[in-house]
Amino acid sequence: MTAVSFKNVDFSYGEDGFHMKNFSLDVEEGELVAVLGHNGSGKSTLARLMNGLLLADGGSVEIFGEPLTEKNLYDVRRQVGVVFQNPDNQTVSSIVEDDVAFGAENVGLPREEIGRRIEFALSAVGMEKYRDATVSRLSGGQKQRVAIAGVLALKPRVLVLDESTAMLDPRGRREIMDVVLRLNREEGMTVVLITHFMEEALLCGRAVVMNRGEIVMQGAPAEIFERHEELLTYNLTLPRIGEICKKLQAGGLPVPDTLDIDLLADSIARLLNE
Amino acid sequence: MKDVSFGQYYPVSSFVHRVDPRLKILFLIAYIVAIFLANNFYALGACALVLVLTIAFSHVPVRKVFRAVRGILFLVVFTAAINVLFNASEEVYWAGPAVYWKWKIFSVTQAGIVFSAFLVIRLVLLVTFSSMLTYTTTPVALTDGLESLLTPLKWIRFPVHALALIMSLALRMIPILMDETERIRDAQKARGAAMDEGNLIKRVKAMIPVLIPLLLSAFRRADELGEAMESRCYMGGKKRTKYKKLRFTWRDLIAFLLIAALVTGVVLLRVYVGAFL
Incomplete structure (x- = not known):
């Protein structure tokens, strides 16, 4: 089934900024899709259109076949959970447990059910030991995992991460990606991962490249990264490994184009031995 | 001060600590x-x-x-x-x-x-x-307690829930904004601002380049927080349940x-x- 479907969506922020025109995109249930794009490419707008923080000017956004309108906003928000960039700006309570409970409290679940949801959400992100911890004392990665748990407590079917790793250190980013991959593979969660880290896109099943409110490239991440020159025109680079390949080739070492670190290491070793 | 226990909460477990x-x-x-x-x-x-x-x-x-x-x-x-x-x-x-x-x-x-x-x-x-x-x-428990005690005021349409939420958000934001103040001060000092020199009036004036960025950032944070809360189905106090019961x-x-x-x-x-x- 199609989880999220943009059908000929028009959207603009008034006069200035870009205009989304006739935008279409389907995300299938259980998919892990990366949305790539430079600043101002419209990728964050995409996230906000998916849970009704913004409403389309024309066309429709459908969640599991149901067009999103002002009337079913809160039903949609239960199904599409959005995690934002800055963990500090999305936690409402000073205590982990209270923060995770927030969403579940909002929709009026009974107490016992909220307790179960907290347990489920915290163990899904590997933070069950921090239930009573103070949020401001956690690391960036831990705070962001709590933010994900806060969204998971509503048991959404689609998880949207709007540059949720952008403010984290490499370790925090890895923590979040581990959680996301596990949710996608083990729980079958549909994930839309909006990012500007190419390494993260490599882990996804499909990548969508946006530029000025339009989809300009789409396909398996490996295929997209083969079109290196085209990516550059959208101000995007290759993952670190790909960049290293290009530099080695330019420097005269004829390594093959690859995104696999072991393969690259092997071929460098072989070439140097010759 | 990076703790909920700002103010003077003394974090041990005791009989008095556990009284409602x-x-x-x-x-x-x-x-x-x-x-x-x-x-x-x-x-x-x-x-x-x-x-x-x-x-x-x-x-x-x-x-x-x-x-x-x-x-x-x-x-x-x-x-x-x-x-x-x-x-x-x-x-x-x-x-x-x-x-x-x-x-x-x-x-x-x-x-x-x-x-x-x-x-x-x-x-x-x-x-x-x-x-x-x-x-x-803890300040959090105090807020919960106050909200509970003020519940009868709901009868005269006093927004008890909103008041409690404001208090708890303020508590949440205090350590964040204190960190931010420190960061902005350092940034201004690195640009040559003299924060700790001169008479009282000069010092107060020196606070302006700290306060304005702080204020702007607080507004931006409030905006983002609002979006995040809406995304988690916040629709005011109606229909809402509470997890923690005293x-x-x-x-x-x-x-x-x-x-x-x-x-x-x-x-x-x-x-x-x-x-x-």
């Missing part, structure tokens, strides 16, 4: 009433005894408790002095002259000494007992009996013993 925050707030009110009903030294002694018991069962070091008193030391000394000097009553409480010293409108009398001793004890008891509330209750336990009963005994005792002493000694 709603009761603690009510007890503080009852205690204040008791202090002002107490009009003889026996009654004040009873109040002091309750305070000593509270401190003993809170595991808060006495040294820390007295720090609260140090904060009002000036006020205490000042009030005591004024009361001694201006009380011209010639009542006699013990053998000896009623008036020890007199000069124009100033005098030191027995009544003045007794009265100001009374006042000092009242003040110290009051401040110490209030500080016990903040030593043993529950009364045997501790609350014991604490209640103690405070009830105090108030009753003070009232009885007031009726049967009368004022002063």
Whole structure:
């Protein structure tokens, strides 16, 4: 089934900024899709259109076949959970447990059910030991995992991460990606991962490249990264490994184009031995 | 200061810490009433005894408790002095002259000494007992307790839920904004701003390049927080349930009996013993 479907969506922020025109995109249930794009490419707008923080000017956004309108906003928000960039700006309570409970409290679940949801959400992100911890004392990665748990407590079917790793250190980013991959593979969660880290896109099943409110490239991440020159025109680079390949080739070492670190290491070793 | 326990929460586990925050707030009110009903030294002694018991069962070091008193030391000394000097009553409480010293409108009398001793004890008891509330209750628990106590106000359409949410968001944002202030200060210092130099006016002026970015960032944060809350289905207090329920336990009963005994005792002493000694 199609989880999220943009059908000929028009959207603009008034006069200035870009205009989304006739935008279409389907995300299938259980998919892990990366949305790539430079600043101002419209990728964050995409996230906000998916849970009704913004409403389309024309066309429709459908969640599991149901067009999103002002009337079913809160039903949609239960199904599409959005995690934002800055963990500090999305936690409402000073205590982990209270923060995770927030969403579940909002929709009026009974107490016992909220307790179960907290347990489920915290163990899904590997933070069950921090239930009573103070949020401001956690690391960036831990705070962001709590933010994900806060969204998971509503048991959404689609998880949207709007540059949720952008403010984290490499370790925090890895923590979040581990959680996301596990949710996608083990729980079958549909994930839309909006990012500007190419390494993260490599882990996804499909990548969508946006530029000025339009989809300009789409396909398996490996295929997209083969079109290196085209990516550059959208101000995007290759993952670190790909960049290293290009530099080695330019420097005269004829390594093959690859995104696999072991393969690259092997071929460098072989070439140097010759 | 990167902790919810800013202010003065003392993080240990004790009997007093685990008393229901709603009761603690009510007890503080009852205690204040008791202090002002107490009009003889026996009654004040009873109040002091309750305070000593509270401190003993809170595991808060006495040294820390007295720090609260140090904060009002000036006020205490000042009030005591004024009361001694201006009380011209010639009542006699013990053998000896009623008036020890007199000069124009100033005098030191027995009544003045007794009265100001009374006042000092009242003040110290009051401040110490209030500080016990903040030593043993987290700001989060205090907010929850207040929300629960204010619930009846919903009848007159007072937005209790919104008020509690504002308080809890403020508590959440304090450590974040303090970090941010520090960062902006450092950034401005790195650009050559002189923050700690010059007279008062210069220093206040030097705060402007810190306050404006701080204010802007606070607004941006508020915006993002609003979006995140909406994304998590926040639609105001209607239909909302609460996960944390405050529950009364045997501790609350014991604490209640103690405070009830105090108030009753003070009232009885007031009726049967009368004022002063």
